[in-house]
Amino acid sequence: MINERSTAMLLGDSDAMRVLRERITKIGPARLPVLIEGETGTGKELVAQALHLASGRPGRFVAFNVCAIPESLFESTVFGHVRGAFSGATHSNDGFLAEADGGTAFLDEIATMEAPAQAKMLRALETGEFRPVGARAERRSSFRVIAASNERLSRLVASGRFREDLLQRLSGFVIKLLPLRDRREDIPLLAESFLRSLSLAGSRLSANAMRVLCRHDWPGNVRELKTVIERSVVLATTETISGATVRELLGDTRELIDRVPASGGFSASHERRTLIEMLRRHDGDAIATAETLGVHPSTLYRQMLRLGISSRERLAIRNEKRSPKRRSG
Numbered sequence: 043m044i045n046e047r048s049t050a051m052l053l054g055d056s057d058a059m060r061v062l063r064e065r066i067t068k069i070g071p072a073r074l075p076v077l078i079e080g081e082t083g084t085g086k087e088l089v090a091q092a093l094h095l096a097s098g099r100p101g102r103f104v105a106f107n108v109c110a111i112p113e114s115l116f117e118s119t120v121f122g123h124v125r126g127a128f129s130g131a132t133h134s135n136d137g138f139l140a141e142a143d144g145g146t147a148f149l150d151e152i153a154t155m156e157a158p159a160q161a162k163m164l165r166a167l168e169t170g171e172f173r174p175v176g177a178r179a180e181r182r183s184s185f186r187v188i189a190a191s192n193e194r195l196s197r198l199v200a201s202g203r204f205r206e207d208l209l210q211r212l213s214g215f216v217i218k219l220l221p222l223r224d225r226r227e228d229i230p231l232l233a234e235s236f237l238r239s240l241s242l243a244g245s246r247l248s249a250n251a252m253r254v255l256c257r258h259d260w261p262g263n264v265r266e267l268k269t270v271i272e273r274s275v276v277l278a279t280t281e282t283i284s285g286a287t288v289r290e291l292l293g294d295t296r297e298l299i300d301r302v303p304a305s306g307g308f309s310a311s312h313e314r315r316t317l318i319e320m321l322r323r324h325d326g327d328a329i330a331t332a333e334t335l336g337v338h339p340s341t342l343y344r345q346m347l348r349l350g351i352s353s354r355e356r357l358a359i360r361n362e363k364r365s366p367k368r369r370s371g
């Protein structure tokens with residue numbers, strides 16, 4: 043019963059989703075680590091939460107976003123610190139692994155973990171022991187680790203950016219989430235459910251709108267679908283959301299979607315030009331650009347880094363708007 047409830051938030055009636063829910067109920071209670079791989083917005087965090095619910099573990103689900111932590115703060119954030127360990131440490135702090143004692147430690151965006159942190163993490167995972175910064179003794183915590191990544195870790199291992207032994211350690215079970223475009227049969231159910239959850243009882247999608255949604259490629263996956271539904275509810279002029287409204291919203295991103303990263307085929311220079319064009323349309327505002335694309339700002343920043351678009355370049359785009367010389371239209 044716990045198990046059924048644990049996967050109830052994972053909507054979708056494709057075979058892939060059904061198999062996923064079954065797997066979660068089976069492996070949830072095991073102690074082994076789980077690695078979840080999938081494109082941005084495919085539901086990795088939601089799956090991690092479902093696994094935690096299915097585990098029946100009494101402790102908390104504690105999420106730690108690896109890429110949001112500067113290297114200098116990694117150890118104290120993950121292993122904790124004692125009072126006086128460094129200047130400014132006026133209180134002791136448990137840290138992420140101790141907080142997850144008896145529960146689940148969710149390591150998000152694990153692919154971005156730097157080499158020194160990988161080594162320290164490996165040791166903590168092997169022994170369940172770690173030393174808080176400034177402490178004399180080791181500390182134990184009984185956490186179950188779940189890690190998530192947008193990138194295939196095996197590829198990073200091949201290119202020397204991720205430790206193979208850490209990958210082995212994390213891969214007790216591996217769950218690969220399909221992109222939404224490879225399970226289009228889930229789109230109607232998800233769209234209807236997001237529409238209902240906005241509690242605008244009157245709104246509904248026209249058959250044409252649904253067709254448009256089902257044909258779209260969704261590089262930002264379920265998160266992007268959710269955003270598009272939210273925006274169509276706001277923009278629709280009638281209770282029935284038309285295909286034209288949805289098309290207009292997707293048109294915003296279509297040019298980029300047609301060309302950008304996901305399944306490849308385009309050269310990096312092409313991707314670069316496209317992303318710059320997209321940033322330009324948002325006057326260099328990365329947050330707004332990420333929102334339009336239905337991806338996390340961190341994902342956009344990573345793409346910028348990969349394509350060599352520097353902050354200086356983005357700021358120049360920003361300043362174009364302020365400059366009186368900029369052409370309008």
Ligand SMILES: Nc1ncnc2c1ncn2[C@@H]1O[C@H](COP(=O)(O)OP(=O)(O)OP(=O)(O)O)[C@@H](O)[C@H]1O
Pocket residue numbers: 051052053054080081082083084085086087088089192232264265268337338341
């Ligand atoms: N199967 C699903 N049923 C219902 N909602 C879903 C499903 N999959 C994803 N979502 C919703 O889509 C959004 C994105 O999901 P989530 O944050 O878990 O993705 P993610 O894979 O962790 O993305 P990222 O890599 O960008 O962090 C959330 O609002 C989540 O609730």
Ligand SMILES: [Mg+2]
Pocket residue numbers: 086087150190
């Ligand atoms: Mg996530």
